[in-house]
Amino acid sequence: MQEDKTMRGFRWTLVRLSKPEASHHNVARTLVQVNEVKGNITRAISKIRVKYSKEKPLRFLTHLEVVSAIRQSVRRASLPVCMSSGFSPQPKISFGPPLAVGYTSTCEIFDMEMFRRIGADEVEKALSSSMPPALGIISAASVPVVSKSVDLLVNVAKYSADMSLQNEVAQIKIKDFFSAKEFLIERITDKSRRTIDVRPLMVYMKCLDPDIHRGETVFQRSQIEMLLRFGPQKTAKPDVVIQKIFGLTDDEKSELIINRDEFFYETANGELREI
The missing domain is CATH 3.30.70.580 (Pseudouridine synthase I, catalytic domain, N-terminal subdomain)
Structure with a gap:
C-alpha cells in the first residue's frame, strides 16, 4: 500500500511492504522520494x-x-x-x-x-x-x-482617455478645473456615499491631440492625459472624474475609452518615480 507524505518541500511515497517482502518485523517502511513539490516551498529566495x-x-x-x-x-x-x-x-x-x-x-x-x-x-x-x-x-x-x-508602493497612475468633445472645449474645461480651489465629486459604493475633493489628487491633465481629420469628415474628439493620485480614503475613478470635469452625459461617459498607461511612486517631496 502507498501513502503520500510531504516533508521539507518534497513529496514522498510511504511504501508498506507485504509479508513476503517484509523484514523479520513483517513491516518495513521505505521513503521513496517522488518529486520536488513546488507548491510546498514557502521561503522566497x-x-x-x-x-x-x-x-x-x-x-x-x-x-x-x-x-x-x-x-x-x-x-x-x-x-x-x-x-x-x-x-x-x-x-x-x-x-x-x-x-x-x-x-x-x-x-x-x-x-x-x-x-x-x-x-x-x-x-x-x-x-x-x-x-x-x-x-x-x-x-x-x-x-x-x-x-x-x-x-503598497504605487500611489500615482497615468491615464489616457478618448472622448467625444471638441479639443478647444476640452482645453477650456481643463483650465476651469485647475482654476478652482476645490472640485468635489460623490463617490458612491454599495456600502457608502461620500464626497471627495479631486483637485489635490490631480497632478496634471492636458489635451494630447487636436481634432482628428479623416478626408472631409471631422471627428470632434479629444484625447486627454492625466496623472491621478490615489490611496486610502482618497481614490476617485478616472471615468467619474472625466465626466464631472467635462460635463459628459452618462451615455458619453459609457463611451469613454480609458487606458492606464503607467504607475508612479510619489515621494514626500513630490518627486515621481516610475515603477
Missing part, C-alpha cells in the same frame, strides 16, 4: 516583477477574473513560485491596484516570490507562451526579495 497589458478584448474582465487567469498561466508555465502554508495553499503572487472594469492598460504589474533562482528572461518567455492573447507580457525583471509589493 528571489522575486520577479512582471509587467503586462490588458487589451480591449478582455477589458470587461473583473480584477478577480484576471488574477485567476494569471494564476492558471503561471501554473501552466511550471514556474517555481512559492506557496502559502495552511490547508489551502495559494501561489505567492501579489498584484498592483485593481483596474476598473472596462479599462485597458499597458502597465499592469504583479510580483512572484520564487523558491529557486530563475532568470527574468526565462520567466518572460515562459509566461508569454502561457498567458491569454489579450493579456500580453511586456517585461519581467528581478527585484529585491524584501521590496514592497506593488499595491
Whole structure:
C-alpha cells in the first residue's frame, strides 16, 4: 500500500511492504522520494516583477477574473513560485491596484516570490507562451526579495482617455478645473456615499491631440492625459472624474475609452518615480 507524505518541500511515497517482502518485523517502511513539490516551498529566495497589458478584448474582465487567469498561466508555465502554508495553499503572487472594469492598460504589474533562482528572461518567455492573447507580457525583471509589493508602493497612475468633445472645449474645461480651489465629486459604493475633493489628487491633465481629420469628415474628439493620485480614503475613478470635469452625459461617459498607461511612486517631496 502507498501513502503520500510531504516533508521539507518534497513529496514522498510511504511504501508498506507485504509479508513476503517484509523484514523479520513483517513491516518495513521505505521513503521513496517522488518529486520536488513546488507548491510546498514557502521561503522566497528571489522575486520577479512582471509587467503586462490588458487589451480591449478582455477589458470587461473583473480584477478577480484576471488574477485567476494569471494564476492558471503561471501554473501552466511550471514556474517555481512559492506557496502559502495552511490547508489551502495559494501561489505567492501579489498584484498592483485593481483596474476598473472596462479599462485597458499597458502597465499592469504583479510580483512572484520564487523558491529557486530563475532568470527574468526565462520567466518572460515562459509566461508569454502561457498567458491569454489579450493579456500580453511586456517585461519581467528581478527585484529585491524584501521590496514592497506593488499595491503598497504605487500611489500615482497615468491615464489616457478618448472622448467625444471638441479639443478647444476640452482645453477650456481643463483650465476651469485647475482654476478652482476645490472640485468635489460623490463617490458612491454599495456600502457608502461620500464626497471627495479631486483637485489635490490631480497632478496634471492636458489635451494630447487636436481634432482628428479623416478626408472631409471631422471627428470632434479629444484625447486627454492625466496623472491621478490615489490611496486610502482618497481614490476617485478616472471615468467619474472625466465626466464631472467635462460635463459628459452618462451615455458619453459609457463611451469613454480609458487606458492606464503607467504607475508612479510619489515621494514626500513630490518627486515621481516610475515603477
